[in-house]
Amino acid sequence: MSWSRTRHHLSSPLGVVTVALLLLLVATAVVAPLLLGDRATEIAGGALQAGPSAAHPFGTDALGRDVLTRTLVATRLSLVLALLVVGIGVACGLIIGTVPVVLGRRAGRAVVAVLNLMVAFPGLLLALFLAMIFGVGARGAVLSMAIAFAPSFARLTHTTASGVANADYVSAARLLRVPRWRILIRHVIPNISEPLVINATSQVGAALLSISALSYIGFGVQPPQYDWGRMLADGLPAIYTNPAAALAPSIMIVVAGLAFVLAGELLTQVLGGSQHGHLRLPSLRSQRRDMAPAETPPPGEEVLRIERLTVTVPGETAPFSPVVDVSMRLRRGEIVGLVGESGSGKSLTAMAVAQLTSYPNVAEADVHQIKGNELRRMRPRDRERLLGTSLAMVFQDPMSSLNPTLKVGRQLAEVAETHERLGRRDAWRRAVDRLSAVLITDPQARAKQYPMAFSGGMRQRASIAMGLMAQPALIVADEPTTALDVTVQKEVLGLLRRISRESDAAVLMISHDIAVVAENASRVLVMYAGRVVEELPVSGLAEAAHPYTRALIASIPDMSTDRSRPLANIPGRPPHASDLPPGCAFAPRCGRADDRCRQARPELADSGGGGAVACWHPLLPVLESEA
């Protein structure tokens, strides 16, 4: 939670109203009894239960005391009682809710069982029952409401705490023999405090209402003390002669209740609930120059052409672009690798290529053609159809593209039914056929199973099969094997290669592992900090011109790495896209960088041998012996 974010929330309309209401309430509670305390008990002669007048805007009560003054003075007692209820309730709830973490497994279970029983019991009934035991009066009302409130808070505490209690850092603390109570105080409570603070704040409003209700029915505050509930009870019998006497405390109850609910809402936003509320959003319409004239490529040759793709995302102070000016062309049957470290923008590029950039991110490109069709000039319906039939997407986690509640065959068939209007039976037949194409044994039976019955590798193959339901000209595979084991990885990559060869589809293979790409692709694009820094044929990787590409290759240990020497690595870390250095983004980590690199950013330029590199001091093959 940064201060700028907090300030942003406080200056929003919600923030201003909430803070103003709370300040007003607190000021009234502090000041009113001091200034008006005497007047509130002063009995004005002769004007019993009088209606509103200039001297008494809300009239007088049965003893002729000014209702407005009394309402303001009652603020202190009403708020203090409500806060006491929540305070005691939170303390009890916190203890009951966290005790299972400290106790052993068995004792913890017993506490949770008792807790469940208490939560099941109606709160108000419990409060009334307890109020009988504690006796009428403010103390009894507070205790009974607090005890009635504690179970639900204890439940919330327990649920959030048990999530944290399983975290790795708690396991680590256990292994370090940190005492249990210390684990509770240092590891568990600080990490569950946000939802609890939010909940407790909005509960103050509810507590205020309940305490007022108890006072109203005579269990709570007793005369000569008075809170809003008590005043409401006094004013109500005369509602027909002087409605204002009942109205004044009612207004205050509503206003105060609202203030605390709003405060809870505000805290939710400040402490990290809302995702985009505080962020500066990128503008939806581009100010970019018109698209470049599309020179028509030989039909059927070029599957994907994208020029100067930029993806902009919201930032805390200003929007920033994690992908800048990425251009690529893919021909039929070609496998192109897109390599980069985490945060380099490679996945955002993949999503933008498939037109899957979702709000509030914005993707823009000068040219975005699939099979020679400019997507930006197409009607949405035609564009959907083109993408649905000619582009397939394979994700890192196959479960993100498979619906766990539908049979695998059914999901596959649906693709053909939607995009090609195939009949149910034909679509099913094709689904089985495609499952066998991705080497799933016994596809007839497997098609009738749910994704959960599939292993990780089989799910990934099924999600590839789903992409093959149409005849895709382009397959975008975003880290298709990162979640898989090495032996399964080999199978899935082999499958993608075979599909590309047999169906002449182009594959854009995105990976953090340059070795995976080197084994499967023919061409490689290397991304760093949102830009393509080098493009080269796989055969030229050994003589890569960019120091980053070289370093990336060198940092992968393989079966021939010298065990007696330290492993190569790249010192430092990639810059964040919102905070890029003025010159070359790799300069701070580069051994070859000089002042020029730190001041001016090199553009992607021809490096010879069919490649391009963005570097002021490229490692040229002839210079390699010196380098």
Added chain:
Amino acid sequence: MLELRDIVVRYGHNQGAVTAVDEVSLTVAAGSVVGLVGESGSGKSTLARAAVGLAPLTSGTILWKGAGLDPRGRPPLQYVFQDPYASLNPRMSVGASIAEGLPRASGRQERPARVTELLEMVRLDPGDVHKRPRQLSGGQRQRVAIARALAAEPEVLIADEITSALDVSVQGAVLNLLKEIQTRTGVGILFISHNLAVVRYIADSIAVMKSGRLVEHGTTEDVIERSAHPYTKQLLEAVPTMTMGNGRS
């Protein structure tokens, strides 16, 4: 030394029971690095978690220097988790996290000095002591996690896939660090990974697990050069290599 004898870990009851670790015996001698490889679901992490008590033991014995582990005494084993984004308390400073590992007997005055020493040992700037995990990169966080484990002065360190959540460009630095610490302090390491190339680099001997069982165990050279089990051969073949030639300069 650490001896795991006939370890069985079984989850669930009756027909639904799954045997995650099936009668595995493994020894980590003082000062040695044992690599444990296998695919996800092979039981390698479960075995390691059982060794430190994070997974329930169905049967088998864990021996430390020939005797049972004392649950109250100073623990001879420490564990470094796979995901450095989950293994550090986001609310605690780097220094506080590391200090938690220090033996309780150490005096108040010595603690800051020990934390600085540990930060230097894992090649972090001692000035980072007040930083929160979110201000650090993945590689830096993993160094903090290693420093915290080392603070407890363990005799055996269990490293569970400690580089698989990191980028390859920083993986090398973390592995170099681990190797250097091992040489310097002589701590024994049980190094778990699915990446054979990484295990080959760091381990003296390699154990291969498949479906909860230990299928091969030998010196690194033997397992890599003369693997006996077909599964090990399969793993070796699947390691991606830079086929376009020698990429190392």
